[in-house]
Amino acid sequence: MNSLTLLDSPLFGGSFVDAKMRALFDSDAFVSRCVETEVALAEAEARLGVIPRAAADAIAAAARTIRFDQARLTRETELVGYPILPIVEQLADACGEAGRYLHWGATTQDIMDTATVLQIRAALKLIEARLVETMDALRSLAAEHRDTPMAGRTHLQHALPITFGYKAAVWLSALERHQERLAQLRMRVLVVEFSGASGTLASLGPQGLAVQEELANVLGLGTPVITWHSARDGMAEVVQVLALVCGSLAKVAFDVSVMMTTELGEVSEPFVRHRGASSTMPQKRNPISCELIIAASKMVRQHSGLMLDAMVHDFERATGPWHLEWAAVPESFALTSGALVQSSFMLSGLVVHPERMLTNLGISRGLIVAEAVMMALAPLTGRQSAHDFVYAACRRAVETGRSLFDVLAETQDVAVPLGLERLQSLTSPENYLGSASTMVDLVLSGSRRHVEQ
Template sequence: MNTLSLIDSPFFGASFTDPEMRSIFDSGAFIRRCVETEVALARAQARLGMIPAEAGLGIANAANHHQFDLERLRRETEIVGYPILPIVEQLADAAGQAGRYLHWGATTQDIMDTATVLQVRAALDRIDRQLTETMGALRELAKAHRATPMAGRTHLQHALPITFGYKAAVWLSALERHRERLAQMRPRVLVVQFSGASGTLASLDDRGLAVQEELARILELATPAITWHSSRDGMAEAVQLLALICGSLAKLAFDTSIMMATELGEVSEPYVRHRGASSTMPQKRNPISCELIIAAAKLVRQHAGLMLDAMVHDFERATGPWHLEWAAVPEAFALTAGALSQAHFLLSGLEVHQERMRANLDVSRGLIVAEAVMMALAPITGRQTAHDLVYAGCCRALETEQSLFEVLAGTPEVAAHLGLKRLHELTEPTNYLGSAQEMIDRVLGGAKAGQPADRA
């Protein structure tokens, strides 16, 4: 089948999303969610005595058995501009006399919005599970490499020593916050949309709110305080969260791809024959999962911006902004699911080359812990003097290609105050890890800022 979209491509689609998320948002799923909403509305109105009970049953029975003419649906949607009227016409015909009561008091956006909310609920469940899986892989890395020393880098240069477990725990902490945001967001997003033509439910007299509440109860959604069909912050928030998740995944993917550089060689993506291979260079093992995650993050970021534009609805029903959501919402969820799948694959099988981490840590011959010497010397000489002495030592070490220990051991102003044994301890990178391991324990224990870690 010929396709236009990256997500639907038979070549690239499987790399950018996952089958479950695809099934949540495909065109057939959307039709089913629209029908589910129509059936729930008929049930609600039948319970409240607004339509005959047998009409509600008839509509439900028709929905269970009717096979839509998709070509007719496509053709009529093109004419109408929306799929709801064509869906209602086919389903009403299938329901016979009961069809007279289908779509009672509703408008197109009521059905489409509620159908989308049902899709988003299932999609958030999927994202939540994927976050949990990815976080599990990061937890294992943080535990396994709690004490694996490596160079911490700022501005792409050696800064101070860290451990690889610390790096993994930093990545993990971001996903922990996103999972918390997801839970907090649900009540604001998973809200029924049923409000009629201008949002006042006028066609249902004084029973409109009762229908809205019963519809929400049947669909297990929240009831809004007031109509939200032209106030789109909830949908926009959902996509902003997806962009945040992808941003954090892209950060770890970018770190990993740089660490895979030949000159560093500190990690490798999981080995699968020919994965990351070059068509011309046999030695290549490219960071394919990292590249896919970074690309997905950029695409989702564009959808997040699009959703901010989609918030600007004119009056009580917009002329165009709503349509932006039809692309941004399903594609953002699809791409985020794909990024999480790639991240889980990457992290659960990541090859960590501890010997290269140690070699890279030592490449500066102790300069990476110059701060440790300076801070030990500062109480004796004063901080600025200590800084100047160690800075001068660092310059000489670079010029002479000696280790920092060798240079400072021959610097009386330093060696006399600290002694050679202490100086040797200070210039060993693994002695200057600060609170990195305790921070890892706090993250793994589920502690938040200002709270003690669970030591049980």
């Protein structure tokens, strides 16, 4: 099958898109959700006596058996500009006499928005499930490597020692916050849209709001305070949160890809024959999952900006911004779910090399814990003097290629107050891990997750 876009490509699509998410947002699924909304509307109106009960039952029966003429649906959608009228015409024909009551009091955007909300509800469940899988992988890494020392890096330079478990727990903490965000946005996003042509429900007279509420009940959605045809903050929020999720995944992927470099060699993506292989360099094992995650993150970020543009609707119905959502919403969910699948795969099988972490930790010959010496010396000499003594020693160690301990042992202003035994301990990086392990425990226990306001 030929395709135009990356996400639908038979070559690349499987690398970027979770197949289950694709099934939630493909064109057939959208038509099904539109039909589901029309059936729910008829049911709601029948319950309230707006249309005959027999009509609602006939509409539901026709919806269960209809087979749309796809060629006609495509042709008429191109002509009309929207798929709802073509869907309604075919469904009404299938309903027979009851077809006259189909789409009663509704407008195109009512059906399409509600159908999209139904898709989002299912998609959020899948995103949350994939997020849990990734978080579980990070919890395992954080627990297993709680005390595995490695170099902490700031500005791509050695800073102070940390543990790999601490690094994994930091990654995990961001995803936990995204899990909360996804739960919190449901009340704002999973609401029905049924408001009529200009949003006032005028066609249903005094029963308009009752029908809206009953439709929400039938579909298991919330009821909005007021029409949101042109107030698109809910839809925009969904994509912003997806972009945040992808941003955090890309941070993990960037760290892992750098740690996989030949020079560092601290971790490796899971080994699968030929994965990450080069067509010409047999030794290569490229960070394929990391690359896919980072690329997906950039694409979802673009969609998050697009959704901010899509918020600028003119008057009560937009002349174009709404159409941006048709691309941004499904593609953002597709890419985010795909990035989560890649993240779960990569992290659950990540190969950690503690011995390389320890080797890299010692590359600076003790300079990485210069702060430890300074802080121990400060109570004895004053902070500024301690800083100056240790700073000078660091310069001599760099210039001469000697270890920090060897230089400090010859520095009377440091060696005498501290003593050589304590100085040896202070210049051993694995002894200066601060509260890293305790912080891992706090993240894994969730004891600081909820802060009282």
